[in-house]
Amino acid sequence: MSADNRPSVPEPRSRSEPKGVGGDPRELNDDVTEPPGKIWFRDLDETVIEADRCIQCASCVAACPSDSIGIDEEEHRPTLVKMCTGCSRCWDFCPRSGLRYERHLELTAEERGLAEPATYAARANGDAAAAGQDGGAVTALLAELIEASELDGAVVARESEEDPLRGEPFLATSREDLLEAGGSIYSQTMGLGQIDDLLADDGLDPAEADLALVGTPCVIQGATALDRYDHEPADPIALTVALMCTRSFEHRRLVSRLESFDVDSERVDKIDITDGTLYASDADGTTLLETDVDAFDAAGLRGCAECADFVGAAADISAGNVGTAGGETTVVVRTETGRAAWTAAANGLEATAIDRPGTLEHLADWNRRRAESTLPREYDPEGSVGISYEEHREAYDGTDREPKPLNPARVHQYEEWC
Numbered sequence: 001m002s003a004d005n006r007p008s009v010p011e012p013r014s015r016s017e018p019k020g021v022g023g024d025p026r027e028l029n030d031d032v033t034e035p036p037g038k039i040w041f042r043d044l045d046e047t048v049i050e051a052d053r054c055i056q057c058a059s060c061v062a063a064c065p066s067d068s069i070g071i072d073e074e075e076h077r078p079t080l081v082k083m084c085t086g087c088s089r090c091w092d093f094c095p096r097s098g099l100r101y102e103r104h105l106e107l108t109a110e111e112r113g114l115a116e117p118a119t120y121a122a123r124a125n126g127d128a129a130a131a132g133q134d135g136g137a138v139t140a141l142l143a144e145l146i147e148a149s150e151l152d153g154a155v156v157a158r159e160s161e162e163d164p165l166r167g168e169p170f171l172a173t174s175r176e177d178l179l180e181a182g183g184s185i186y187s188q189t190m191g192l193g194q195i196d197d198l199l200a201d202d203g204l205d206p207a208e209a210d211l212a213l214v215g216t217p218c219v220i221q222g223a224t225a226l227d228r229y230d231h232e233p234a235d236p237i238a239l240t241v242a243l244m245c246t247r248s249f250e251h252r253r254l255v256s257r258l259e260s261f262d263v264d265s266e267r268v269d270k271i272d273i274t275d276g277t278l279y280a281s282d283a284d285g286t287t288l289l290e291t292d293v294d295a296f297d298a299a300g301l302r303g304c305a306e307c308a309d310f311v312g313a314a315a316d317i318s319a320g321n322v323g324t325a326g327g328e329t330t331v332v333v334r335t336e337t338g339r340a341a342w343t344a345a346a347n348g349l350e351a352t353a354i355d356r357p358g359t360l361e362h363l364a365d366w367n368r369r370r371a372e373s374t375l376p377r378e379y380d381p382e383g384s385v386g387i388s389y390e391e392h393r394e395a396y397d398g399t400d401r402e403p404k405p406l407n408p409a410r411v412h413q414y415e416e417w418c
């Protein structure tokens with residue numbers, strides 16, 4: 001289908017529309033009486049993926065009702081695997097196109113259930129401390145909840161055995177699994193789009209299971225929007241944990257940038273980014289590289305520059321290292337669900353007041369300003385939930401983030417399936 005015979009697209013939604021009220025976001029398109037037009041995966045592909053703005057959050061994969069979007073193992077990005085029906089949901093839930101993600105950075109009072117977020121400097125008791133990236137608080141929290149049967153498992157990340165430093169989604173169902181998966185992986189796993197497969201592999205029923213989802217803030221934005229508007233009766237996500245984030249890396253570019261510093265990715269056991277410095281170390285703890293993180297700018301996901309959500313504001317709990325001493329995790333408990341989980345896991349954790357709360361606020365503020373200056377469209381937390389295809393093109397066309405034509409290798413697929 002060419003751009004010229006594209007079906008009509010929905011109008012931008014009204015600014016007066018209430019926040020987070022549930023229902024299908026397309027039905028919130030209150031000024032439109034005609035059924036909204038179709039937007040195809042092809043449109044998303046050209047606008048976000050080919051334009052190198054995809055942040056690999058997998059919201060589109062999770063949102064597709066016909067399972068038409070899969071994950072390209074080679075390229076590590078969404079791809080069409082069967083007929084696209086033009087239902088537009090991949091567009092609607094993509095934080096780099098149709099989803100005005102900043103609308104999801106403020107939970108409703110009902111969703112929060114807590115008057116104020118509570119911030120802690122936390123560290124794990126026992127074995128989780130050594131397994132974790134910082135204080136091991138996330139590992140300890142999830143392990144305690146699984147052992148107390150509050151959760152059946154947690155969708156976390158582990159490193160691919162074949163491909164060093166590449167993150168894979170992993171359904172941890174025991175403390176041992178979580179200890180194995182501890183630490184940060186600086187590439188996306190696309191776990192949100194693979195939850196059903198992970199559950200099926202473990203013989204768990206999505207309608208019965210209660211899972212935690214751990215991910216970068218953009219992943220949690222997608223999960224939160226799906227939860228708000230989808231009302232999937234079988235939604236197994238019972239707790240969301242965001243890892244605070246200013247950028248993630250495109251796996252192959254990360255590996256090749258390390259190579260340019262003569263660092264073999266197979267030797268790298270841990271990457272850490274603290275106070276603007278990137279450290280890579282081997283399994284003995286020997287430092288292989290210490291350099292300004294800016295030297296890795298070109299390896300970052302380009303879409304990250306449009307992200308204002310350093311803290312993971314839509315999550316039940318956020319975790320990072322900024323503002324706390326080495327060996328501690330900064331934990332922000334944002335919702336009543338998060339508070340109940342935090343309380344249930346108290347035996348596995350030591351928590352005190354955070355040392356430098358100002359540092360957290362400062363970084364969050366910097367991150368928001370970066371997004372505001374990079375986004376070709378207006379950054380508008382009060383704006384309509386959805387951004388129409390036309391509105392998006394109007395803002396992005398003519399900029400260095402405009403849509404790019406499809407990879408010729410894929411065109412035949414789209415001719416057949418879109």
Ligand SMILES: Cc1cc2nc3c(=O)[nH]c(=O)nc-3n(C[C@H](O)[C@H](O)[C@H](O)COP(=O)(O)OP(=O)(O)OC[C@H]3O[C@@H](n4cnc5c(N)ncnc54)[C@H](O)[C@@H]3O)c2cc1C
Pocket residue numbers: 131132133134135136137138139140155156157158167178181182183184185186187188189214215216243244245246247248249273319320321322329330
């Ligand atoms: C891409 C990325 C960028 C980050 N940038 C910052 C930053 O700029 N500032 C900051 O303060 N903190 C940042 N963090 C968070 C920080 O690295 C730690 O994850 C956080 O402090 C929690 O530490 P912990 O020891 O409690 O976690 P752990 O006990 O190590 O538990 C972390 C859990 O998260 C899972 N996990 C790790 N990586 C991923 C991933 N990519 N996707 C899904 N799950 C994953 C692990 O499997 C593990 O279960 C970043 C994390 C990531 C993944």
Ligand code: SF4
Pocket residue numbers: 044048049053054055056057058059060061078090093094095096097
């Ligand atoms: S940014 Fe997320 S939702 Fe958008 S195309 Fe990429 S993976 Fe899909």
Ligand code: SF4
Pocket residue numbers: 055216217218219245246247248301303304305307308309
């Ligand atoms: S900076 Fe934002 S968009 Fe990029 S990985 Fe982190 S949360 Fe996602």
